[in-house]
Amino acid sequence: MSLLNPKKELEREALITNLLKEKGLSITAPRKLILGLLLKEHGPFSAEEILHSLPKNSCDQATIYRCLNQFVEVQLVNTSFLEKDMAHFEYNDPHHHHHHIICRICKKIESFHECLMEKIETNLQRKGYKDIQHRLEFFAVCETCAKG
Amino acid sequence: MSLLNPKKELEREALITNLLKEKGLSITAPRKLILGLLLKEHGPFSAEEILHSLPKNSCDQATIYRCLNQFVEVQLVNTSFLEKDMAHFEYNDPHHHHHHIICRICKKIESFHECLMEKIETNLQRKGYKDIQHRLEFFAVCETCAKG
DNA sequence: ACTATTTTTGCAAATTACTTGCAAATCAAA
DNA sequence: TTTGATTTGCAAGTAATTTGCAAAAATAGT
Ligand SMILES: [Mn+2]
Ligand SMILES: [Mn+2]
Ligand SMILES: [Zn+2]
Ligand SMILES: [Zn+2]
Numbered sequence: 001m002s003l004l005n006p007k008k009e010l011e012r013e014a015l016i017t018n019l020l021k022e023k024g025l026s027i028t029a030p031r032k033l034i035l036g037l038l039l040k041e042h043g044p045f046s047a048e049e050i051l052h053s054l055p056k057n058s059c060d061q062a063t064i065y066r067c068l069n070q071f072v073e074v075q076l077v078n079t080s081f082l083e084k085d086m087a088h089f090e091y092n093d094p095h096h097h098h099h100h101i102i103c104r105i106c107k108k109i110e111s112f113h114e115c116l117m118e119k120i121e122t123n124l125q126r127k128g129y130k131d132i133q134h135r136l137e138f139f140a141v142c143e144t145c146a147k148g
Numbered sequence: 149m150s151l152l153n154p155k156k157e158l159e160r161e162a163l164i165t166n167l168l169k170e171k172g173l174s175i176t177a178p179r180k181l182i183l184g185l186l187l188k189e190h191g192p193f194s195a196e197e198i199l200h201s202l203p204k205n206s207c208d209q210a211t212i213y214r215c216l217n218q219f220v221e222v223q224l225v226n227t228s229f230l231e232k233d234m235a236h237f238e239y240n241d242p243h244h245h246h247h248h249i250i251c252r253i254c255k256k257i258e259s260f261h262e263c264l265m266e267k268i269e270t271n272l273q274r275k276g277y278k279d280i281q282h283r284l285e286f287f288a289v290c291e292t293c294a295k296g
Numbered sequence: 297a298c299t300a301t302t303t304t305t306g307c308a309a310a311t312t313a314c315t316t317g318c319a320a321a322t323c324a325a326a
Numbered sequence: 327t328t329t330g331a332t333t334t335g336c337a338a339g340t341a342a343t344t345t346g347c348a349a350a351a352a353t354a355g356t
Contacts, residue, residue, distance in 0.1 A: 028304065047342080059204030060306050066344060067304095075281070081229035082285060085314080086342065099283075103290035107339055112286070115265060120286065127292030133223075136284040137230055137267065138249035138260070145253040174323060176333065195313080209334045213314060217332095233343080234313070303352065311344065322333065 006017050012036065023074040030059040035091070036074070044080045044088035044100060044109060082109060101129065160184065171222040176206040182215050183224070184237070192228045192236035192248060192257060230257060249277065 016035050020027050033054050041053070047064050069090050071077035080088040082102045098113045101124060114120055114141070117134060124132050164183050168175055181202050186193070193201070195212050216237050219225035228236040230250045246261045249272060262268055265282065272280050 026303065030305075030350070040175045062307080062344075063305055069344095078283070079232065079283075080283065080285060081232070084227065084229070084235060087232060087240035099285065101288060102284035104287055105289055105291055105293040108290060115284075117263060117265070117284070124286065124288060128294065129286075129288035130294045132286060132288040133226075134284060134286045135226070135228065136263075136265070136282060137228060137271065138247070138277075138280060138282045139252055139271060140249060140277040140280040141253055142256060146276065146278045147249055174332065176323070178334075210315075210336080211334055217315095299354105299356080301352105301354080302334105303350105305348105305350070307347095307349105309345085311342105312354090313340105315340070316338085318336095319352100320334085320336105322331105324329100324331080326328085 012039065015039070019076060023076055025070060025074065030063045031067050031070075033059055034064060035071065038077065038089065038091040042091055042093075043111070044082065044090040046086050046088055048086075050089070083107065103129075104131070160187065163187070167224060171224055173218060173222065178211045179215050179218075181207055182212060183219065184235065186225065186239040190239055190241075191259070192238040194228065194234050196234075198237070207266055231255065251277075252279070 013032075016032050017027055017040065019035065020031055023095075025031060030098070036051060037050060037053055045053070047061070047068060051059070051061055051064055068077060072079055074093055077089050077121070078092045080090065080100060082088055084101060096113070097115060099113050099115070099120070100109050101113055102109050112120055112123075114123070118134075121132055156265070160201075161180075164180050164187065165175055165185065169178055173179060182198060183252075185198060185201055189201070195209070195216060198216075199207070199209055199212055216225060219236070220227055223240055225237050226240045228238065228248060230236055230248060242259070245263060246259050247263070247268070248257050248259055250257050260268055267282055271281070
């Protein structure tokens with residue numbers, strides 16, 4: 001694939017490197033592989049999916065978890081708990097803020113690029129979704145912790 | 149506590165029994181204990197917290213998980229994934245729809261009885277929260293699964 | 297480039313929330 | 327009651343995620 005468009009590939013490489021540098025993370029092969037994958041194929045992936053999408057033996061499972069946790073810590077990646085026994089990870093592109101809907105039965109995931117609940121639920125109903133529930137959680141640093 | 153107001157206690161008992169019946173669940177001691185706790189003390193609890201809040205040896209850990217899963221299935225209880233390694237459970241009162249904010253650092257949980265994101269974030273800022281993020285996930289049955 | 301210091305990785309073993317098999321206890325309907 | 331179906335407790339199992347440690351790679355200074 002990189003052979004088809006060497007210029008674009010170099011751009012991507014530079015982007016990945018810059019993102020890591022901006023966040024104060026050193027540039028390593030596993031980190032470039034994982035972040036590169038999340039940039040190219042976007043959508044929430046489980047650690048296992050990431051492991052199997054990368055070239056065989058290019059990166060250990062433990063390394064994937066460690067890198068993903070670091071990415072989440074610096075808010076380069078977001079975590080979803082769409083399925084209760086497994087976290088999903090996705091590149092946190094500040095210009096493409098969105099949310100997800102997962103079917104309770106088949107687990108198919110779709111994206112929503114709007115951010116108003118009533119609108120979203122109406123759209124979901126139009127799309128044929130039934131028995132819609134949502135869960136909205138905020139994460140922040142509280143006043144006490146911000147001072148201490 | 150039940151000694152202080154036997155009438156209220158009977159009402160609560162009846163409420164619990166009714167809720168279970170409405171959802172087609174049989175009335176058992178563990179189910180009454182767990183649902184009773186979630187009704188009395190409201191707020192998201194982990195399975196472990198529930199286990200330790202109940203009278204010693206009144207209910208096994210496995211039973212707690214089994215009951216909670218059944219409650220979630222019939223939408224009597226909601227699940228939150230406020231902390232990544234542990235689910236939290238809360239009574240799903242349709243008349244008190246709300247959401248939560250957890251501090252990234254001290255893990256303190258507060259509730260929000262509004263349901264519009266901009267309003268909520270503004271309120272959070274006023275309350276002194278910093279570095280606010282939110283995560284909104286929808287769960288539903290997709291058109292294909294609703295037909296099949 | 298080379299070296300020293302720090303950080304990260306791979307591997308294998310550990311952790312832990314959660315689940316499950318099964319026999320005994322409990323529940324619901326008659 | 328009786329009886330058949332459901333649920334529970336206990337103990338063992340499962341699976342996602344984490345961790346200890348020695349080797350490998352990255353960074354900073356020369
Ligand atoms: Mn997405
Ligand atoms: Mn609550
Ligand atoms: Zn579906
Ligand atoms: Zn705090």
